[in-house]
Amino acid sequence: MNTYQKIRLSERKNYIIRFIVLIVILYIARLFYLQIISEEYKVYAQINAFEFLTEYPPRGYIYDRNGKLLVMNESSYDLMVVPKESKGCDTNALCEILEISKDEYIKRMTKLSLPPNSPRKQGVFEKQLSVKTYAALQEKMYRFKGFYVQVRSIRKYPRPIAAHALGYIGEVSKAKAEKDAYYKEGDYIGVSGIEYSYEKYLRGKKGVRIVIKDVHNREVGRFMDGKYDTLAIPGKPLYSSIDAELQEYGEYLMQNKKGSIVAIEPSTGEILCLVSSPTYDPNLLVGGKERNKNFAKLLSDTINVPLLNRATQAMYPPGSTFKLIDALIGQKDGVLFSNTIYPCARGYPPMGGHPKCHPHPPVDLEGSIQYSCNSYYSYVFKSIVENYKMWGNFLNAYQHWRDAVMSFGIGRKLNYDIPYEKPGNVPSIQYYDKVFGKNRWFAGTVISLGIGQAELTAVPIQLANVMCVIANKGYYYIPHIVKGIGNEKYLDSIYKVKHYVYVTEKEYYDRVINGMEKVVEAGTATLAKMKDIKICGKTGTAENPHGKDHALFFAFAPKENPQIAISVIVENSGFGGVWAAPIASLMIEKYLKRKISRPELEKRMVEANLIKANIEYIKSGMPDKKKKEKNRKRTRR
Amino acid sequence: MRSENNKYFENIDWISVLIYAILVLMGWFNIYAAVYDEQHQSIFDISQKYGKQMIWIITAFLIAFTILIIDAEFYTVFAYGFYIFFLILNIAVPFLGKEIKGSRSWFRLGEFGIQPAEFMKFATNLALAKFLSNQNLSVISTKRYKTFADYILMYKNTLITFLIIGTPMSIILFLQNETGLAITFTSFIIILYREGLSVNYIIAGFIFVLLFILSLLIHQIYFYITFMIIFIVWFYFGKHSWKVFFTKLLYVLLASLFVFSSNFIYSKLQPHQRGRIDVLLGRGEINLKKEGYNVHQSKIAIGSGGLWGKGYLKGTQTKYNFVPEQDTDFIFCTVGEEWGFVGSTIVLILFTFLIIRIITLAERQRSEFSRIYGYGVASVLFFHLVINVGMTIGILPVIGIPLPFFSYGGSSLWEFTILLFIFLKLDANRLYVLR
Structure with a gap:
């Protein structure tokens, strides 16, 4: 090889370096787009890793004019399950207690495993267990892997009076949930009576707990140790003028x-x-x-129209x-x-x-x-x-x-x-x-x-x-x-x-x-x-x-x-x-x-x-x- | 009088060593961040990957030290020896080693694994340097070629060169089923270019890649029509002779044949590889839960980093394992998420600086062997950087190769250490080499 050729070839060094620099600049530009210009990925990251859990405040109590309790809250028990963890559960015994068929069990499990639910996420298997069922379950709970009982709060009336005046609560309608940002589907809202008129005071203020989830949708911790969490503010008590x-x-x-x-x-x-x-x-x-x-029974009584x-x-x-x-x-x-x-x-x-x-x-x-x-x-x-x-x-x-x-x-x-x-x-x-x-x-x-x-x-x-x-x-x-x-x-x-x-x-x-x-x-x-x-x-x-x-x-x-x-x-x-x-x-x-x-x-x-x-x-x-x-x-x- | 100690480290390019050390340590910290969980907080915990990586790093430093104290002549003399040794090892691995996730490229020693294919790169690099330092690849010649034998003779060196690269590549590709590692051998094309390989080869390569991609996106009939037009125009404005006619026709037919067969090649790829190509090209329905998952999550992790990043150990996507393989092939996500645009750019610039530094050092070598070897080091590093980062930011298909110095794994860290430090030793020795 002669010197001339060597010099010509050594010029190729510059082309190589230029090529390298060009590619790196291209990559940096791409990073600039991904990390600084585009917002899309930041949103995805939030959806990925954070879950905003609602903390429901207790609803306000209602008293009569002399301070007697008219409406209070009571615990109710929901049977929850994490489908992924329910392997080895004594299905027969569970079905017997809940009085459901095996097919029904499988049907519910399948529903809870499919999106938007997840096999690794807890879901409601049965709402509001009766006291009897709850007691029966509690005894054998160790046999029901992946199941647990969650306590919720429902209304309780110490005296069965003033039904019309007090009104009742029910799940918020879809239309209302869409219109009013405070409510999500499945939330409860006052439907009639005082529960309706004073909803704003009785409901209190929902709190938010931000938890971090991992790739399996499991809770792994609290975001910033709960720095951005808000506490639920309990609903205000109401003093009714009713005697x-x-x-x-x-x-x-x-x-x-x-x-x-x-x-x-x-x-x-x-x-x-x-x-x-x-x-x-x-x-x-x-x-x-x-x-x-x-409700259906009361509604269908067209002679007395109790509602x-x-x-x-x-x-x-x-x-x-x-x-x-x-x-x-x-x-x-x-x-x-x-x-x-x-x-x-x-x-x-x-x-x-x-x-x-x-x-x-x-x-x-x-x-x-x-x-x-x-x-x-x-x-x-x-x-x-x-x-x-x-x-x-x-x-x-x-x-x-x-x-x-x-x-x-x-x-x-x-x-x-x-x-x-x-x-x-x-x-x-x-x-x-x-x-x-x-x-x-x-x-x-x-x-x-x-x-x-x-x-x-x-x-x-x-x-x-x-x-x-x-x-x-x-x-x-x-x-x-x-x-x-x-x-x-x-x-x-x-x-x-x-x-x-x-x-x-x-x-x-x-x-x-x-x-x-x-x-x-x-x-x-x-x-x-x-x-x-x-x-x-x-x-x-x-x-x-x-x-x-x-x-x-x-x-x-x-x-x-x-x-x-x-x-x-x-x-x-x-x-x-x-x-x-x-x-x-x-x-x-x-x-x-x-x-x-x-x-x-x-x-x-x-x-x-x-x-x-x-x-x-x-x-x-x-x-x-x-x-x-x-x-x-x-x-x- | 110089002390013995001084002699070994005389003329070492400390800048390269420093960048190397920085990158290795950054890698270690990022592996810690990627694997980190609340239970195992000590970075020295051997049961965790970052603990193991620490052992790899320490041994890598020892290897680097050993390489520096061995005489530079050793690498030149035993270049082919290394090549043949690792070639045999690579042929043996599929039969002796254990199969892990479909690839047959690992030797297991308890908890630690060794992948000989990684070491094939520096061995091939040595062999290439040895072979090319005595040959001339450029086809600048005044000699007239008449017979087919003349052509063979003329392209003999090129052929041997391609054999040196192609043999280990084929072994790794077909025997070990390690597509990613096999592909890295194409990086040596940069050495060949520097040493005189006609630029036509590179242009041809680009055209083939381009045609392959386009043929997946556009209906084939458009290619044939385009080729016909190109041929007619090309011939019309060129010399009108039968020889020219047939040569040009041959090119066009070859291109057509390639386009025709590219769908066939595509269909012969493994399903996950097809998926990766589809994801990149946005072909068909991409399921973000399946084939599109990696890249999507990777882009989310990097994209959510913002300018300054979320801070060390604060990346939610990294910490909670949304990105698969984030301690190995997708380690760059951790950098992107926790260190942001600034951090990722710094890493890219450090790599670029190291690569350009190596090229500069290579160009100052008196010995062709050292220069060629140096280019090889730069090529391999650059190729890994481009493929690995390109895949995490979604501009190249997912090809499972590590990010040099960063990714978790002993074999790759040792390999890049050996690769780099042999060159640094050769460079340190440059003044003693006679022209």
């Missing part, structure tokens, strides 16, 4: 009857009891397999109880005075004795309340909606009447803290225009509104609220079932505001209250009379197409310094004074005296099975009802 004893007693009285009892403390708007009957044991709906079965909260969702014609509102509006509008007397000929004379009335002596304002004269209030209603001097024409006057009624909290939502409230109905002008045609309806056409019939409907809690208004002589507080949140007993200021109604003059109220006192003393509700407590009340009897009339009674007591306002509705029982008034009276006694002085009355109320009675009544063809219907049609005409 557990009163609630329990109300449910006791209402057994075998449909209807509701709502009691409110007039001076605060606190709901003392919220009975809806028929009711159910809230412990039936606490979760697991049993829960679904029970319906009648106190807030059933709309009844207020019947004669409505007369009090007429009396107040009439006085305020200057069309009714304490000495006003209207004729009654066993009915409303101008319309040929309809609406009908019962025999009673001639009455002034107080007496009209005492004897609940239908004719009288047909006149009063007519005088209000035909007050042309004040309103110019009928429609204006009607609108005024409607607004005045609604100011009492009827026919509109009160926005209290129990979900799914129904507004009731005070028919609008538009509605009647549609039914009868424009300018084709007059006071006479809708005269039964004056006695709380026709399309007028109210919800039991609204009637109790009307009682509060009368007891307070002109205002109410928005009813609420929770009087304090958390240990500091926080109460939203909206519940501390007095809401004044259309009538605020005390003397108007005094007359009405005197009349109400006479109702109990010597009027339509003498069964409610008590020796030492002055009850002011008003009966009502609401006609309805479902059988006998609904019996209504609402009252407050004592007359001076009212402490409880109550509305009682007993469906399909007949006259208000017979069933609703005694129950209200017993409730008032229970609340004010804490003991019952009339055991016979109590016994009669408890033992009556009005649901059965009504079914028999319907079977017999509702004899007096048909007659009434006929009359009613004529009245309309």
Whole structure:
């Protein structure tokens, strides 16, 4: 080889070095892309190695107004398994205890082994073991390799009362979980009652524990020794305004009857009891397999509809109880005075004795309340909606009447803290225009509104609220079932505001209250009379197409310094004074005296099975009802 | 007067030794990080891989020391001796050794294993240096070739050279089933290029690789059409003679034949090898849980490192074994994740610096033997670096070869130590070599 060639070849060194440097630069560029530009791999790394475990806080307890526990939490036991570790498990014995077949066992195992589960990850094999199963399992646990029992917290009700008011919790819906970032599918959320309205406080705050997983999805440690973990904050306790004893007693009285009892403390708007009957044991709906079965059963009971909260969702014609509102509006509008007397000929004379009335002596304002004269209030209603001097024409006057009624909290939502409230109905002008045609309806056409019939409907809690208004002589507080949140007993200021109604003059109220006192003393509700407590009340009897009339009674007591306002509705029982008034009276006694002085009355109320009675009544063809219907049609005409 | 001790270490290139030591120690720490778990925290724990690696490192240092005190002449004289010795050992291994994961290339001594194929590299390098130092590979000649025998004579040296490389390669590939190790022998092409091999061979090699890749991605008919056009244009603008016509036709037919057979070659590959190629080329459905897993996890580990890395022993992907083989072939992931872009770049630059340093040293040799051997060292190191890192960052298919000095394993560490230190000894001795 000559020198020339050698020099030429040694130049190749430079090409080689350039090539090497080029490749290395290429690699560094690639690293730059992977490590600095691209975010994708950092995300993958997180998914790979971290698991964000949710720590569930205990849900807040609920107490009654006297500090008695209404809702607490209880441990429930889930059987968990790590499929990979379950080799050598005594399958036969396990299947026997759980009462499942071998195929079912294999099916569940397979499901837990496939994505998104993993053979190395724990999964729920059976939810909410019964105490019996748990005990049986615990004994033989050593034979079930890979299985263990995990404790979870579920709701527990020491007293099986106030199911409707307290509500229940259930798994969050998919739609809600997608909308609200707080929830994941499978989380629990308040579905009804207080559990729903106060979900935000009861749930507390979920904590997060970041764990590091290895390639087999096993937990190998905590990220940064738990530096970024957040503790779960327990839910706040709630102090309900419910009086557990009163609630329990109300449910006791209402057994075998449909209807509701709502009691409110007039001076605060606190709901003392919220009975809806028929009711159910809230412990039936606490979760697991049993829960679904029970729920389906309750849901399918279309005769009793136990899941319906009648106190807030059933709309009844207020019947004669409505007369009090007429009396107040009439006085305020200057069309009714304490000495006003209207004729009654066993009915409303101008319309040929309809609406009908019962025999009673001639009455002034107080007496009209005492004897609940239908004719009288047909006149009063007519005088209000035909007050042309004040309103110019009928429609204006009607609108005024409607607004005045609604100011009492009827026919509109009160926005209290129990979900799914129904507004009731005070028919609008538009509605009647549609039914009868424009300018084709007059006071006479809708005269039964004056006695709380026709399309007028109210919800039991609204009637109790009307009682509060009368007891307070002109205002109410928005009813609420929770009087304090958390240990500091926080109460939203909206519940501390007095809401004044259309009538605020005390003397108007005094007359009405005197009349109400006479109702109990010597009027339509003498069964409610008590020796030492002055009850002011008003009966009502609401006609309805479902059988006998609904019996209504609402009252407050004592007359001076009212402490409880109550509305009682007993469906399909007949006259208000017979069933609703005694129950209200017993409730008032229970609340004010804490003991019952009339055991016979109590016994009669408890033992009556009005649901059965009504079914028999319907079977017999509702004899007096048909007659009434006929009359009613004529009245309309 | 020089002391005896001084004589052995006179003229040693301490810069290379220093980089070598740094890389070996970095490797050790990264193996510790890759294998690390809370139970075994001592880096000296012999029951763990990092403990074993420590023993390998100590013995490697001893080997390096021994190589430096032996006379440089020894390696020149016994070059073929080494070659033949390791060739025999490699032929024997499949019959005497134990089969591990389908490869028959290991001698087991208790917990420690030796892989003779690794040592074949420095032996081949010695033999190549010995053979080429007396020959001329360049085909710059004025002589006219008439007969076929003339051609044989002309390409005789090239043929022998390819035999020296090809024999161990075939043994390792076919007898031992170690594809990765076999492929590393192609790195010697760099020596041959330096020593005068026509650049056409390299171009041809690139064209074949390119055609192979393209033929997996594009339908074959497009190749044939393209080749036809190339041939027509090529001939039209070239000399118009029958000889030229047939030569050019031959090239085109050869290329066509290769394209035609490349699918056949591909189908003859082992399934996991096909999978690796598919992953790289993004062909078909890649299952990230199966064939795509390694590279995907490797990219995640490196990619999640960021600029500065997650810190030593803090790499979650490394620590919790998401990356398979992360102490051996995928050790670079540990570097990427825990030391970030900065750390990985430093490692790459250290390697590059060492390789270029060796080339520079090689070029200053008076002896052709030393120069060729030096180029061999640089080639092997560079080839391992490119293949290994290329696979972890997803630009080359997965080929299981270690990252020099870093990866866990005695054989590879010893091999690279021997490879490097023989050259350093030769270099130290350069002044005593007569031209």
